[in-house]
Amino acid sequence: MSNPGFTHLDALESESIHIMREVAAECKNPALLFSGGKDSIVMLRLAEKAFRPCRFPFPLVHIDTGHNFPEVIATRDRLAAGLGERLIVRTLEDSIKKGTIVLKSETQSRNVFQSVTLLETIAEFGFDACMGGARRDEEKARAKERIFSFRDEFGQWDPKNQRPELWDLYNTRVHPGENIRVFPISNWTEMDIWQYIEREKLVIPSIYYAHEREVIQRAGGLMPVSKLVQPLPGETVIKKTVRFRTVGDITCTCPVQSHARNAQEIIEETAVTRITERGATRMDDQTSEASMELRKKEGYF
Amino acid sequence: MSTATQLLRFITAGSVDDGKSTLIGRLLHDSKSIFEDQLSAISRTSEKRGMAAVDLSLLTDGLQAEREQGITIDVAYRYFATPKRKFIIGDTPGHEQYTRNMVTAASTANLVVILVDARKGVLVQTRRHTYLASLVGIPHIVLAVNKMDMVDYAEARFNEICTEYLAFAAQLGLHNVTCVPLSALVGDMLVERGDNLNWYQGTTLMDLLESIEIDHDVNTTDFRYPVQWVCRPQTGEYHDFRGFMGRIEAGEVSVGDEITVLPSGRTSRVKGIVTYDGKLQTAYAPQSITITLTDEIDISRGDMFVKADCLPTVAKEFEAMLCWLSETPLDKNRKYLVKHTTRTAKCLFSSIDYRVDVNTLEQHANPTVNMNDIAHVAMKVQQPLVFDHYQRNRAGGSFVVIDEATNNTVAAGMIV
Ligand SMILES: Nc1nc2c(ncn2[C@@H]2O[C@H](COP(=O)(O)OP(=O)(O)O)[C@@H](O)[C@H]2O)c(=O)[nH]1
Numbered sequence: 001m002s003n004p005g006f007t008h009l010d011a012l013e014s015e016s017i018h019i020m021r022e023v024a025a026e027c028k029n030p031a032l033l034f035s036g037g038k039d040s041i042v043m044l045r046l047a048e049k050a051f052r053p054c055r056f057p058f059p060l061v062h063i064d065t066g067h068n069f070p071e072v073i074a075t076r077d078r079l080a081a082g083l084g085e086r087l088i089v090r091t092l093e094d095s096i097k098k099g100t101i102v103l104k105s106e107t108q109s110r111n112v113f114q115s116v117t118l119l120e121t122i123a124e125f126g127f128d129a130c131m132g133g134a135r136r137d138e139e140k141a142r143a144k145e146r147i148f149s150f151r152d153e154f155g156q157w158d159p160k161n162q163r164p165e166l167w168d169l170y171n172t173r174v175h176p177g178e179n180i181r182v183f184p185i186s187n188w189t190e191m192d193i194w195q196y197i198e199r200e201k202l203v204i205p206s207i208y209y210a211h212e213r214e215v216i217q218r219a220g221g222l223m224p225v226s227k228l229v230q231p232l233p234g235e236t237v238i239k240k241t242v243r244f245r246t247v248g249d250i251t252c253t254c255p256v257q258s259h260a261r262n263a264q265e266i267i268e269e270t271a272v273t274r275i276t277e278r279g280a281t282r283m284d285d286q287t288s289e290a291s292m293e294l295r296k297k298e299g300y301f
Numbered sequence: 302m303s304t305a306t307q308l309l310r311f312i313t314a315g316s317v318d319d320g321k322s323t324l325i326g327r328l329l330h331d332s333k334s335i336f337e338d339q340l341s342a343i344s345r346t347s348e349k350r351g352m353a354a355v356d357l358s359l360l361t362d363g364l365q366a367e368r369e370q371g372i373t374i375d376v377a378y379r380y381f382a383t384p385k386r387k388f389i390i391g392d393t394p395g396h397e398q399y400t401r402n403m404v405t406a407a408s409t410a411n412l413v414v415i416l417v418d419a420r421k422g423v424l425v426q427t428r429r430h431t432y433l434a435s436l437v438g439i440p441h442i443v444l445a446v447n448k449m450d451m452v453d454y455a456e457a458r459f460n461e462i463c464t465e466y467l468a469f470a471a472q473l474g475l476h477n478v479t480c481v482p483l484s485a486l487v488g489d490m491l492v493e494r495g496d497n498l499n500w501y502q503g504t505t506l507m508d509l510l511e512s513i514e515i516d517h518d519v520n521t522t523d524f525r526y527p528v529q530w531v532c533r534p535q536t537g538e539y540h541d542f543r544g545f546m547g548r549i550e551a552g553e554v555s556v557g558d559e560i561t562v563l564p565s566g567r568t569s570r571v572k573g574i575v576t577y578d579g580k581l582q583t584a585y586a587p588q589s590i591t592i593t594l595t596d597e598i599d600i601s602r603g604d605m606f607v608k609a610d611c612l613p614t615v616a617k618e619f620e621a622m623l624c625w626l627s628e629t630p631l632d633k634n635r636k637y638l639v640k641h642t643t644r645t646a647k648c649l650f651s652s653i654d655y656r657v658d659v660n661t662l663e664q665h666a667n668p669t670v671n672m673n674d675i676a677h678v679a680m681k682v683q684q685p686l687v688f689d690h691y692q693r694n695r696a697g698g699s700f701v702v703i704d705e706a707t708n709n710t711v712a713a714g715m716i717v
């Protein structure tokens with residue numbers, strides 16, 4: 001007999017659980033990258049499904065840019081504490097102090113520098129596998145990346161030299177100093193994530209839902225006003241009802257206008273939206289057509 | 302879009318310029334899965350290259366290098382959903398040197414759309430892709446006769462191509478083939494029927510993708526449960542809990558079922574099927590679950606739970622069809638690693654029986670196996686594997702070969 005009522009979400013969930021268990025079983029010292037954003041909250045639930053009633057066989061790791069939304073950091077800490085799992089936080093500030101990151105200005109976007117601190121954290125703890133919540137539908141370069149994505153000693157991804165990935169037989173082997181990034185939710189889309197948040201009743205940071213916020217109209221998008229983003233001469237601060245579709249560095253994550261106040265309303269909105277998730281919300285991807293690919297080659301997630 | 306229920310994975314295959322990228326772009330576009338910012342990015346690029354219309358193939362051509370060269374160089378995955386299904390598309394390249402990419406994408410696919418150019422008909426590459434589809438056991442095949450606009454939408458031409466193709470497919474033992482005439486460029490018979498192919502009685506490509514029955518694409522009869530991970534919390538209420546975590550690769554299991562643990566052959570009964578969402582009475586492939594047993598027996602990762610009425614083979618020697626994926630040829634004097642289900646063991650190739658010419662399907666006695674070669678081999682492993690014939694159970698008959706020196710995945714294998 002076949003499985004009655006087995007939905008696409010069940011299929012995706014089962015695949016992700018299988019991937020996480022393979023990592024736990026085959027990698028010596030894995031970690032789960034956890035930011036407090038919606039994708040990583042889904043990852044956390046998948047990890048619970050994969051390992052409970054056991055503890056997670058890996059710590060949670062966050063690379064904190066120091067430019068995060070406070071609601072997201074609060075959610076991160078609350079969830080990690082609630083699960084009783086170990087959370088390791090390393091900050092870009094550490095790398096700046098060491099001199100391995102040199103900023104041009106205090107308000108500059110810090111997303112690109114995350115890879116430096118990530119690589120330092122990998123070296124500090126000797127992680128051989130880092131699981132992340134990136135999805136292939138987010139971006140063109142990610143669409144071609146394997147679920148188990150091999151990185152050399154410099155953390156670099158070589159798109160032309162990827163290990164073939166067949167069936168569900170993942171090759172997790174690395175030489176000392178090398179590591180792999182694993183993306184258990186590679187095959188999930190933005191819609192799947194929202195459907196899962198709704199189905200699992202996951203608590204996510206409030207900024208993902210519609211709220212009033214002071215913003216500035218800039219470069220065709222809305223910029224949230226914060227300590228780091230202030231109006232330039234000629235710009236005016238306006239109040240809008242908005243929500244965030246992705247959450248990254250506060251200096252380059254833009255909200256979209258929306259009245260969706262819960263997951264169901266966001267699902268309905270996502271079904272008719274005509275703009276991609278990152279296209280609507282991330283200034284850092286729009287620098288050039290190939291910007292994500294270039295960052296990945298440099299060791300970005 | 303929000304009520305998608307089943308997941309269907311498919312790939313496209315065809316020679317260069319048969320229209321794979323255009324077809325995928327068209328499916329995404331006409332099912333309203335393309336976003337405005339993507340569309341404006343590709344129309345800017347199309348304009349820059351001096352094209353008259355928006356080139357939908359640019360949507361799937363992801364990486365910088367191939368944007369520069371204008372070719373698809375690797376497998377790219379695309380996603381879209383309709384109210385009936387969620388789809389994962391693997392866009393595989395048509396170049397000869399990338400057979401490995403087609404095999405890779407094919408390994409998880411429910412269905413393959415094989416494109417031919419209506420002007421050119423069935424080519425050597427068409428035969429090759431069909432052979433690979435049969436080798437990797439893709440359950441459903443659709444022959445898409447594209448560019449019908451270039452042959453005046455002629456029914457006779459379509460029938461001619463189908464007849465030739467179906468005869469070839471039958472030689473390979475393939476009977477699950479559907480032929481569809483279409484124009485990816487114009488959009489006829491993809492999502493909309495269009496006005497140009499009124500003589501065609503069948504369904505559109507999209508209808509086919511939405512309705513083809515896939516429940517039995519996994520083996521639903523022979524219970525196979527490779528143990529991935531053993532969970533022993535050793536605390537509080539779970540002090541004595543020993544859960545065997547894994548994914549059901551085939552068949553189903555219920556509480557109370559007697560199971561055999563292979564390769565040891567010990568037997569026990571299913572005490573519970575545990576999930577985060579509560580206990581289950583029965584679970585089916587491909588669910589990820591945790592099983593507890595009534596007896597304390599020694600079980601670790603790599604063991605497999607099965608039922609006595611449908612036993613797999615336990616052996617240290619077997620024969621397989623191999624697709625060599627590495628630039629370094631197979632070295633018969635070396636030992637490799639084989640990863641099969643959750644078991645990894647040292648292996649060697651005791652014989653290379655023949656190589657298949659994927660263009661003519663002729664067998665050649667040939668001792669060298671290079672990248673993209675398909676070969677029949679005999680293998681020996683250090684520890685016994687618990688396996689099925691690939692044709693009966695994809696999950697129980699597939700393996701990859703890893704080179705211990707480089708850690709690269711060098712071959713994909715199917716036990717015959
Ligand atoms: N006339 C016509 N041209 C097509 C059709 N489908 C694709 N093409 C053109 O054929 C060329 C190659 O298409 P592409 O999708 O890149 O092929 P691929 O190499 O298989 O991905 C492009 O110039 C397309 O515009 C069709 O149905 N009719």
Ligand SMILES: [Mg+2]
Pocket residue numbers: 321322323358362372373
């Ligand atoms: Mg193409």
